[in-house]
Amino acid sequence: MRVKVLGIGMGPQHVTPEVAGELRSCDYVVAARKRVDDRLLEVRRAVCEQYGVPLVEFDDPQRDRDTVPGNGPAHYADAVRDWHEARVRSYESVLRERGGTAGLLVWGDPSLYDSAIRVVERLAARNDLDWDVVPGISAPQVLAARHRVVLHEVGRPVHLTTARRLREDIAAGQTNLVVMLGGALALDGLEDWSIWWGANLGTDSEELVAGRVGDRLGELAAARARARAAAGWVMDIYLLRGPG
Incomplete structure (x- = not known):
């Protein structure tokens, strides 16, 4: 299995030639669907259609957004960690079923406030997985x-x-x-x-x-x-x- 983490800015107009080349080499793109009417998912779909790559969707696990008094940075960090682990399991299920080379399309650049790299690090730690990161417009x-x-x-x-x-x-x-x-x-x-x-x-x-x-x-x-x-x-x- 192989994963390519690809920065896509805000959509097709921001896809760089380097990202376009890597995207064409993917067998499919895997993406989380946040709700039934997920317009951001539709932007990812537009990118996939432009480069002829199938889009494989899964329902995004819900993050604990409880805001009762007393919740602070520690609670937030724990909630994000648990959410990332649930995402790892979802990605893992798709990758093990389909194999091949999967693309993950990241808004902006993968280095800034995005969980994709952390999720793929966890995937690689417990699977035979090669992976790369290609920067995008932030x-x-x-x-x-x-x-x-x-x-x-x-x-x-x-x-x-x-x-x-x-x-x-x-x-x-x-x-x-x-x-x-x-x-x-x-x-x-x-x-x-x-x-x-x-x-x-x-x-x-x-x-x-x-x-x-x-x-x-x-x-x-x-x-x-x-x-x-x-x-x-x-x-x-x-x-x-x-x-x-």
Whole structure:
């Protein structure tokens, strides 16, 4: 058995020549179906159809999203670990049944906030499995290009984080952050910061907003709602920079 972990950006328009070549060499692509009307799965299907590769689906195991008081990083880490293990078993079932070379299509780039590499590492640890990773176009790259900005100031770092950790990171002194995996935008107290925000980048439902946070809150909420209404889902990311 062989697995190729392939970064596809946000769909067919972002598939690089290297990824296209590797995809054509796959016998099939295996993907998790999150619900009956999974529009993101349909994007994967479009990629597979473009390169003539069959798509094999399985129902994605549910992650424990319990948010009772007291749940913190430890609970989250345990929930993700259990979810990954359930995914490993699902992938394992497909791979053992079909054999050959399977592709895993990863949004953006496999190195950033995605479980595919960890899942395949577990698969390889208990199966006779070869695997490779091919990079894709990442969301921070597209965000910077759309807004025509550099993610960091001259001689300064950029901190890559998630919305879940944003307040903790700001409290620790971070003032130039790329924030991924956002839920509802929670920017209270950051009105004087600058934001470069994007949703569903590289798709027909793309939305962009930039400016002083306090001046853009209403515009951000409206743009996020438009993106969800147009696509049925929202993947947003933003660069957040402190004043001064």
